[in-house]
Amino acid sequence: xxxxxxxxxxxxxxxxxxxxxxxxxxxxxxxxxxxxxxxxxxxxxxxxxxxxxxxxxxxxxxxxxxxxxxxxxxxxxxxxxxxxxxxxxxxxxxxxxxxxxxxxxxxxxxxxxxxxxxxxxxxxxxxxxxxxxxxxxxxxxxxxxxxxxxxxxxxxxxxxxxxxxxxxxxxxxxxxxxxxxxxxxxxxxxxxxxxxxxxxxxxxxxxxxxxxxxxxxxxxxxxxxxxxxxxxxxxxxxxxxxxxxxxxxxxxxxxxxxxxxxxxxxxxxxxxxxxxxxxxxxxxxxxxxxxxxxxxxxxxxxxxxxxxxxxxxxxxxxxxxxxxxxxxxxxxxxxxxxxxxxxxxxxxxxxxxxxxxxxxxxxxxxxxxxxxxxxxxxxxxxxxxxxxxxxxxxxxxxxxxxxxxxxxxxxxxxxxxxxxxxxxxxxxxxxxxxxx
Ligand code: UDX
Numbered sequence: 001x002x003x004x005x006x007x008x009x010x011x012x013x014x015x016x017x018x019x020x021x022x023x024x025x026x027x028x029x030x031x032x033x034x035x036x037x038x039x040x041x042x043x044x045x046x047x048x049x050x051x052x053x054x055x056x057x058x059x060x061x062x063x064x065x066x067x068x069x070x071x072x073x074x075x076x077x078x079x080x081x082x083x084x085x086x087x088x089x090x091x092x093x094x095x096x097x098x099x100x101x102x103x104x105x106x107x108x109x110x111x112x113x114x115x116x117x118x119x120x121x122x123x124x125x126x127x128x129x130x131x132x133x134x135x136x137x138x139x140x141x142x143x144x145x146x147x148x149x150x151x152x153x154x155x156x157x158x159x160x161x162x163x164x165x166x167x168x169x170x171x172x173x174x175x176x177x178x179x180x181x182x183x184x185x186x187x188x189x190x191x192x193x194x195x196x197x198x199x200x201x202x203x204x205x206x207x208x209x210x211x212x213x214x215x216x217x218x219x220x221x222x223x224x225x226x227x228x229x230x231x232x233x234x235x236x237x238x239x240x241x242x243x244x245x246x247x248x249x250x251x252x253x254x255x256x257x258x259x260x261x262x263x264x265x266x267x268x269x270x271x272x273x274x275x276x277x278x279x280x281x282x283x284x285x286x287x288x289x290x291x292x293x294x295x296x297x298x299x300x301x302x303x304x305x306x307x308x309x310x311x312x313x314x315x316x317x318x319x320x321x322x323x324x325x326x327x328x329x330x331x332x333x334x335x336x337x338x339x340x341x342x343x344x345x346x347x348x349x350x351x352x353x354x355x356x357x358x359x360x361x362x363x364x365x366x367x368x369x370x371x372x373x374x375x376x377x378x379x380x381x382x383x384x385x386x387x388x389x390x391x392x393x394x395x396x397x398x399x400x401x402x403x404x405x406x407x408x409x410x411x412x413x414x415x416x417x418x419x420x421x422x423x424x425x426x427x428x429x430x431x432x433x434x435x436x
Contacts, residue, residue, distance in 0.1 A: 002076055003025070004073045005081045006070060007030060007121070008029065008030035008032075009046075009084070010153075012028055013045070013055075014048060014159060015120060015153075017054045018162040020063040021063075022186070022187045026064050029066075030068065033068050036068050042055060047326075047327060047355050051158075070110065074110045075112060077115055078183070079116045081120045082107070082118065097127060100131065104130075107135065108139050111135075111144060114143055118148075119131060120149055120150070122211075122263070123204060124204065124208075128200040145174045145177035147170060147172040149168070150204070150206060152207075155261065155324070156326030165188065207267070211268065211271075212288070215288050217253060218258075218259045218292075222295055222431075229431075233432075233434060234433050235432025236433065239255070255432045256412060257386060258292045258296045259292055261333075264332075265292075272285055272286060297338075299412055300341025302412075304341070306429045311346055316380060317351065320356075320385060320413075321335040322335075327356070328355040328359050329359070330356055334386065335386045336363060339367055349366065350367070350378075350380065351364075351369055352375065353387065354389050354391050356387075373391070374403055380406065381406035385409075385415060397416070397421065398425070401424050407425060407426055407427045409427070410429045416430070
């Protein structure tokens with residue numbers, strides 16, 4: 001099949017490369033000429049494990065190409081995916097759909113009859129209707145279909161998530177469009193990945209509901225962690241104890257400094273706005289958004305408290321700045337609020353991150369970036385593990401302690417056992433474990 005992917009950012013690029021790997025003929029389109037030039041030179045605009053190799057294999061095999069020419073690229077396609085950005089609109093939290101609508105218009109002007117136009121970007125319920133209207137406006141007599149097909153890709157694991165999905169959701173009421181989508185996902189279909197056909201609006205809502213539910217799980221266990229600290233309980237045991245109940249499930253019950261990233265914060269906010277606009281409060285999601293915002297700064301205060309409540313003139317080393325490991329993404333990372341809290345408290349902040357320092361330096365110019373965890377800890381009063389990179393899971397804790405001035409270790413991801421911290425001579429703090 002012939003597929004065009006409009007938008008070669010995170011979702012577009014991963015999806016395009018994976019579709020090409022399925023054997024389809026794929027062109028990834030972007031307006032940014034320098035991005036396309038770099039992709040043609042096999043330089044990825046994002047850090048995603050395995051992506052450069054996947055792109056190279058498929059480019060070499062002649063199945064994947066890159067272009068800035070949208071009109072030329074969509075000609076003769078069976079399916080055209082819209083995978084452009086939908087950032088939070090400044091001021092009101094609504095998803096900004098101007099890129100989606102601009103792409104829809106250009107696509108409408110250029111596609112052949114019987115093309116399926118697929119929205120892969122996360123878009124509020126009803127966007128598919130608007131995309132259809134825009135295309136209909138420019139080509140009143142064209143036979144086409146607008147389908148919703150949300151992505152559920154985790155950064156750092158996106159290729160695996162694409163190729164072994166829990167489910168594929170396709171929203172359309174039209175049988176011929178369903179048939180095209182079955183063809184697009186045929187290899188997964190053969191691997192028995194469930195494909196769920198729904199109406200377009202249900203499909204659009206599924207994406208938001210899934211992310212809001214996952215954000216709720218995380219926020220719930222984070223609040224249980226706070227309670228564990230007060231009650232002398234251990235959140236990891238509580239998490240295991242509830243997660244073994246199949247109705248609850250064990251995933252996304254890891255307590256930490258709060259969720260961040262490109263999806264959960266933006267999508268929960270957009271869902272709130274949709275709910276408000278439709279006069280249907282979603283109070284649980286409201287509480288989740290608020291609790292998560294408060295939590296990020298609270299984690300900064302946790303570090304200050306570990307230092308006895310006064311961080312003035314103290315040197316604090318943060319290990320990990322990205323919102324999670326295996327990405328260089330700093331969007332809504334808890335580290336941002338943590339740094340702000342520490343700076344406000346008068347501390348000097350040093351940091352190390354395996355992939356995120358370049359990005360982080362733009363957002364956090366106050367932080368002094370260092371070349372290793374040990375370099376960050378040099379002369380520090382406290383070290384805080386903020387992101388659970390593998391590189392921090394096997395630190396030589398005695399060596400770390402040895403280069404520090406103080407003895408405080410705040411493990412915001414619970415990657416060490418309290419005994420290990422104590423054995424290395426640390427005054428060790430973690431999340432939701434009462435021995436802190
Ligand atoms: C998420 C969804 O998982 C994905 O399906 C969707 O399409 C996009 O958003 P991503 O943002 O890449 O993916 O990251 P994810 O691995 O889901 O983690 C999100 C945040 O939650 C991170 O900040 C992570 O540290 C945090 N988290 C996750 C926890 O604090 N505890 C957990 O148990 C799980």
